[in-house]
Amino acid sequence: MNHQKNNDWSPESWQRKAAGQQPLYRDPEQVDSVVARLNRLPQLVTHGEIEALKQQLAEASRGERFLLQGGDCAESFDDCTAENIANKLKILLQMSLVLVTGMRKRITRVGRIAGQYAKPRSADTETRDGVTLPSYRGDLINRSPFTAEDREPDPELMLRGYERAALTLNHIRALVDGGFADLHHPENWDLDFVRSSAMKQEYRRIVDSVLDSLQFMETIAGGRVSGSGRVDFFTSHEALQLHYEQAQTHRVRANGRWYNMSTHFPWIGMRTAELDGAHIEYFRGIANPIAVKVGPGMSPETLKELVRVLNPDNEAGRLTLIHRLGASRIKELLPPMIEAVQSTGRSVLWTCDPMHGNTETTQSGIKTRRVENVFSELEQAFHLHEANDSHLGGVHIELTGENVTECLGGASGLTEQDLEKAYRSQVDPRLNYDQALELAMRVAGYRLR
Ligand code: PEP
Ligand code: MN
Numbered sequence: 001m002n003h004q005k006n007n008d009w010s011p012e013s014w015q016r017k018a019a020g021q022q023p024l025y026r027d028p029e030q031v032d033s034v035v036a037r038l039n040r041l042p043q044l045v046t047h048g049e050i051e052a053l054k055q056q057l058a059e060a061s062r063g064e065r066f067l068l069q070g071g072d073c074a075e076s077f078d079d080c081t082a083e084n085i086a087n088k089l090k091i092l093l094q095m096s097l098v099l100v101t102g103m104r105k106r107i108t109r110v111g112r113i114a115g116q117y118a119k120p121r122s123a124d125t126e127t128r129d130g131v132t133l134p135s136y137r138g139d140l141i142n143r144s145p146f147t148a149e150d151r152e153p154d155p156e157l158m159l160r161g162y163e164r165a166a167l168t169l170n171h172i173r174a175l176v177d178g179g180f181a182d183l184h185h186p187e188n189w190d191l192d193f194v195r196s197s198a199m200k201q202e203y204r205r206i207v208d209s210v211l212d213s214l215q216f217m218e219t220i221a222g223g224r225v226s227g228s229g230r231v232d233f234f235t236s237h238e239a240l241q242l243h244y245e246q247a248q249t250h251r252v253r254a255n256g257r258w259y260n261m262s263t264h265f266p267w268i269g270m271r272t273a274e275l276d277g278a279h280i281e282y283f284r285g286i287a288n289p290i291a292v293k294v295g296p297g298m299s300p301e302t303l304k305e306l307v308r309v310l311n312p313d314n315e316a317g318r319l320t321l322i323h324r325l326g327a328s329r330i331k332e333l334l335p336p337m338i339e340a341v342q343s344t345g346r347s348v349l350w351t352c353d354p355m356h357g358n359t360e361t362t363q364s365g366i367k368t369r370r371v372e373n374v375f376s377e378l379e380q381a382f383h384l385h386e387a388n389d390s391h392l393g394g395v396h397i398e399l400t401g402e403n404v405t406e407c408l409g410g411a412s413g414l415t416e417q418d419l420e421k422a423y424r425s426q427v428d429p430r431l432n433y434d435q436a437l438e439l440a441m442r443v444a445g446y447r448l449r
Contacts (some may be wrong), residue, residue: 009285011249011258014242019278021120021240021271023134023141023153031243034155038162038247043261044114044169045235047252047287053234053264054289056108058317060393061349066105067320067394068096069236069265069351070436071112073428074119077139080164085171086180087192087401088113091433093181093231094189094203095440101206102444108232112398114168115237115263117161118244119427120271136426139164140241144426158244165262172233181231183214192403194434196411202446203437236291239266242282249286257287267291267322270356273298275305284309291320293353296333300340307344320349322396326357327377330384338388351394352381359428366419368429371409375442395443398428399436410435 025031059065071088072079088111096107117140126135126146133151136144140161143150175181180188189207194200218224239245239260248262260266266286270293272279283290292306303321311319321341325333341348354377358369378395385392405422406429408414423429431439
């Protein structure tokens, strides 16, 4: 395949290609006007932060670190509240504390946050009682109520999305800078909602032992240990709506490279990872670390080509492959994929999304996932990489810091009857607070039963 050189690339060159999963806007001039206005607004993240994350991902690809990436399937504008943001940060911090003690590796925390507003859909339209309307594609595109007005794609929502992302990021930065992640404030490390007493006990033991070591080091150092009060926290989202991404793509004077400055770490979803499609075209020209979801339909041949196009200079930390194959198929599908990537000689970071290959629908029509399948896929992923001269450097999950009932099973034994109690996701079912913590404990090797 003959790929164009980078000098043919521009932030809008994707428009020459077929773009899947894009809304049909009625007024193209309004879209252009929104893109121009968005382009003038301040960047949400800096290229220094983006490059720092790339370094960390490079370390993870060498097995020196582990990536924890998680958050909602879709953020909604209404859920942009201080409490929601703090709860998501809190569960990710708690999980990373468990992982760091169990794995003895530094952890990189990345939220699916501050921009996760656009969703791919299996159908362009939805029909109810004989009425057909455009599908809801996330708050960045249209609104979810089933009326013609709400479902009409509205370009102005890109500006509302940018604003929500800015508010979210501002709050995250304030929390992190204000000591939210400081281990000296145990109240921020307390558990909410967790019902399983085995897990509570194990978690307390972990926190106590970390605090003990910290105090020990501080006694020796005669004061605070530098870095103990601060953490890095990065953002990511599926860069699906390419006008939104294009508008926030800027050239950095210092190195002449283009960066998507709406997020540190954009990814390409499974449905838009076509080699000659618009998303690959857009992604090949930005300097951010990027990720691609790899589903069961991707052939090893395509995967090889993808790696060549997206990481032409074999830059460490540049490309993450997030496989999402399902607990029952990973064993058959993953080894040939690993081999294909190895044959390119390029470095990638492999991570596992154990959620999206394990979605099912209950008899009463509720979309759910079984925690045992989620854990099983993840456990198999660790073993399969090891057995194939590779390693798993991270995990990508859908979770919430709230006590929802969307996934089945786990230490507190959620059943189908429980699902309706607090099912709040507009799209995919997320691990709740204690299911997410349990996942971290299992990955870290703690025994809970
Ligand atoms: C998602 O991450 O919410 C998603 C839609 O995943 P995938 O592209 O892997 O189906
Ligand atoms: Mn999802």
